[in-house]
Amino acid sequence: MDVSRREFLKKIAGLSAILFGSKTAFELLAPGELEAQYLPKPEALTAKRWAMVIDMGKMDEETRNKCIKVCHRTHNVPDIAKENPRHIVKWIWTEPYENAFPGLEQEHMAERLKDKLFIVLCNQCDNPPCVRVCPTKATWRREDGVVMMDQHRCIGCRFCMAACPFGSRSFNWRDPRPFIKERDPEYPTREKGVVEKCNFCAERLAKGLMPACVEVSNGALIFGDLTDENSKVRKTLREYYTIRRKPYLGTDPQVYYIVDTLL
Amino acid sequence: MFEKALVGSRKYWGLVIVLSSIIGIGFILYMWQLKVGLRITGMSRDVSWGFYIAQFTYLVGIAAGGVMVVLPYYLHDYKAFGRITILGEFLAVAACTMCLLFIIVDLGKPMRLFNVLLHPTPNSILFWDMIVLNVYLLLNIVIGWMVLQCERNGAPPPKWLKVMAYISIPWAPSIHIVTAFLYQGLPGRGYWLTAIMAPRFLSSAFCSGPALVLLLALLIRKYTKFDPGREQIQSLAKIVTYLIIINVLFICFEFFTVFYSQIPEHMHHFKHLFITGSKISPLMWISYIGMAIAAILLVFPAIRRDEGALAVCCAIVIITTWIDKGLGLMIGGFVPNPFGRVFEYWPTLPEALISLGVWATGFLIITILYKIAISVKEEIRA
Numbered sequence: 001m002d003v004s005r006r007e008f009l010k011k012i013a014g015l016s017a018i019l020f021g022s023k024t025a026f027e028l029l030a031p032g033e034l035e036a037q038y039l040p041k042p043e044a045l046t047a048k049r050w051a052m053v054i055d056m057g058k059m060d061e062e063t064r065n066k067c068i069k070v071c072h073r074t075h076n077v078p079d080i081a082k083e084n085p086r087h088i089v090k091w092i093w094t095e096p097y098e099n100a101f102p103g104l105e106q107e108h109m110a111e112r113l114k115d116k117l118f119i120v121l122c123n124q125c126d127n128p129p130c131v132r133v134c135p136t137k138a139t140w141r142r143e144d145g146v147v148m149m150d151q152h153r154c155i156g157c158r159f160c161m162a163a164c165p166f167g168s169r170s171f172n173w174r175d176p177r178p179f180i181k182e183r184d185p186e187y188p189t190r191e192k193g194v195v196e197k198c199n200f201c202a203e204r205l206a207k208g209l210m211p212a213c214v215e216v217s218n219g220a221l222i223f224g225d226l227t228d229e230n231s232k233v234r235k236t237l238r239e240y241y242t243i244r245r246k247p248y249l250g251t252d253p254q255v256y257y258i259v260d261t262l263l
Numbered sequence: 264m265f266e267k268a269l270v271g272s273r274k275y276w277g278l279v280i281v282l283s284s285i286i287g288i289g290f291i292l293y294m295w296q297l298k299v300g301l302r303i304t305g306m307s308r309d310v311s312w313g314f315y316i317a318q319f320t321y322l323v324g325i326a327a328g329g330v331m332v333v334l335p336y337y338l339h340d341y342k343a344f345g346r347i348t349i350l351g352e353f354l355a356v357a358a359c360t361m362c363l364l365f366i367i368v369d370l371g372k373p374m375r376l377f378n379v380l381l382h383p384t385p386n387s388i389l390f391w392d393m394i395v396l397n398v399y400l401l402l403n404i405v406i407g408w409m410v411l412q413c414e415r416n417g418a419p420p421p422k423w424l425k426v427m428a429y430i431s432i433p434w435a436p437s438i439h440i441v442t443a444f445l446y447q448g449l450p451g452r453g454y455w456l457t458a459i460m461a462p463r464f465l466s467s468a469f470c471s472g473p474a475l476v477l478l479l480a481l482l483i484r485k486y487t488k489f490d491p492g493r494e495q496i497q498s499l500a501k502i503v504t505y506l507i508i509i510n511v512l513f514i515c516f517e518f519f520t521v522f523y524s525q526i527p528e529h530m531h532h533f534k535h536l537f538i539t540g541s542k543i544s545p546l547m548w549i550s551y552i553g554m555a556i557a558a559i560l561l562v563f564p565a566i567r568r569d570e571g572a573l574a575v576c577c578a579i580v581i582i583t584t585w586i587d588k589g590l591g592l593m594i595g596g597f598v599p600n601p602f603g604r605v606f607e608y609w610p611t612l613p614e615a616l617i618s619l620g621v622w623a624t625g626f627l628i629i630t631i632l633y634k635i636a637i638s639v640k641e642e643i644r645a
Contacts, residue, residue: 137382
């Protein structure tokens with residue numbers, strides 16, 4: 001077999017291009033090599049599985065409003081309701097029983113449930129459909145169960161909003177910044193065209209603080225590690241009968257409601 | 264071959280100018296949408312997908328027009344379709360392009376589009392939809408263009424082209440199945456959570472796609488010297504007939520399951536679509552009754568043989584399946600919302616005009632590609 005000088009050089013050039021290319025690719029794709037090492041700060045609150053119990057008996061009107069207000073202020077959630085209620089952004093809000101738990105309402109119910117408003121927020125599902133459908137991993141589930149959102153990666157396709165059975169996600173239909181009354185520099189504001197939702201105050205947990213709503217709730221919101229038998233969350237779940245929103249869909253919501261303490 | 268698109272009659276240039284103007288209006292409005300956000304649409308927190316995604320879904324179906332003429336030719340050696348495969352392939356090119364454009368105009372952050380490639384996520388159906396649509400588009404561009412070039416040069420198509428055509432045949436249903444999976448795998452949406460969704464997408468695609476090819480073939484016969492052929496049109500008519508009947512049947516299956524089981528979470532959506540939806544309900548009735556009428560009419564050979572009546576039936580098929588998929592699918596899926604509340608949705612004028620701009624882009628592509636194809640065919644005949 002005769003190989004001309006020209007052909008030989010061509011082959012060598014091609015081969016080295018492939019080798020060089022695959023070496024670079026290997027280095028780039030090798031797990032953990034180029035990624036920055038990330039460790040939580042020593043003061044951070046950590047858990048194997050964060051969960052929340054809402055004690056409706058303690059959740060009076062004043063507490064409800066305090067929770068909503070502090071959350072929306074802490075996270076620079078815009079107040080768009082007056083501009084256009086259809087474009088509202090909300091992380092935590094209230095719903096009547098029949099809307100929070102559709103399908104569970106019945107014609108004759110305990111009177112005390114009638115005018116009660118239930119606090120609703122992202123359920124931080126253990127098996128989150130929003131994470132399953134996101135085409136860019138802009139929303140993902142952390143090891144400790146918090147379902148996070150990267151607003152710098154989100155392409156605004158809103159597949160997660162279609163997938164969420166709890167209506168927990170909001171899209172920025174317009175620039176939210178003009179609608180933020182007092183901007184908290186501790187938390188980033190968002191741009192138009194991305195989705196956002198409650199993050200269980202991941203940024204506060206990292207600093208060793210409880211979620212903002214929990215802090216102001218006077219014990220109506222109980223927050224803790226579901227895997228720790230001695231945590232207050234587990235104690236409460238052992239003691240009371242609790243319900244979750246749409247558990248039959250298999251998303252495994254991690255926000256529990258105590259209803260029978262309602263007076 | 265492209266030079267064929269640069270010379271044409273006054274009618275051809277008139278059509279190009281009209282379509283370009285509509286595209287221009289749509290483009291200007293899209294620039295506005297880019298600047299101020301998707302607030303200029305009728306979409307909301309509760310109905311978070313609207314007209315854009317619905318058009319995308321409908322046009323995935325139209326892209327099927329391609330395979331229904333390609334399949335009989337390549338798999339059954341049905342020679343008659345040899346002269347019109349190009350119409351199906353070029354229609355698929357236009358439809359896939361519109362699909363991709365509709366996804367882009369719906370994105371909140373279109374400049375980040377390539378994040379889908381940068382962070383490939385196989386568990387997301389949207390990732391797979393991106394793959395199947397782009398590959399189907401590419402297959403149809405290459406196959407259509409090469410087949411036409413070979414025909415012009417009087418040379419047999421190369422072997423690899425046939426391999427590509429064979430690949431494109433099973434690939435066509437994949438775009439409908441994957442698009443249906445976008446919806447039918449979501450846990451909280453009773454209207455979409457049904458295994459018949461993918462079969463319904465297939466049946467509506469394989470009747471509306473060929474129906475559009477048929478209408479375009481009739482138009483071509485009327486306005487050009489190229490005759491797609493009577494036998495070809497009659498064969499397409501039979502395909503449309505079978506598939507519209509299957510489509511109506513699938514809808515009946517859906518209704519039976521929903522209303523005999525009486526499960527509220529599924530029934531509520533249908534009740535809104537057909538009874539309480541102020542704008543959508545009359546249209547849904549028109550859509551389903553129209554589909555049934557078209558299915559019945561098309562069964563009669565005498566009606567199919569009369570090309571005027573056939574054209575009317577095909578137009579009914581196209582319009583009724585459009586109402587079903589291009590409007591009903593989104594409103595039905597999102598209303599009532601996960602809290603059981605009813606928030607009505609209707610597209611705004613800018614939203615409709617941007618959509619019209621995308622449609623015009625597709626029709627401009629069809630106009631130009633069909634012009635090239637027909638000029639080549641006329642040249643061969645001369």
